[in-house]
Amino acid sequence: MADDAIVAGRIILGLKTLCDHLGCSLREALDAYVARYEQLRRERPADFAKSHEEYWANFHS
Template identity: 85%
Template sequence: MGSGNSETDAGVADDMIVDGRIILGLKTLRDHLGCTLHEALDAYVARYEVLRRERPADFTTSHEEYWANFYS
């Protein structure tokens, strides 16, 4: 994975993650981190879990609904 500041990197796709725009969030992470799709997916899921824990009211769908039509 490309180098970067983890403090800055952590929130680069937050709006997309909260809004459920998974593909756009993955693209943003790939571009920002300079990483593979698999690494971007790992980063996305990790950040999703943090946001679900820290900002649960910001999500409009359940965990199951969020991932319902996404196959990786």
């Protein structure tokens, strides 16, 4: 489920999913999210509809 949210650019849903699944803080979930995002970008670049810059354009942590 987190991978689907990450690929779709649903950052908040992905963070919530990781918090629930890992039982961690929001900060830890963000670190996990970014690491997984980077891995998915390398392994499945065609699955992402937006460029890296567009993906993170409206997200500020």
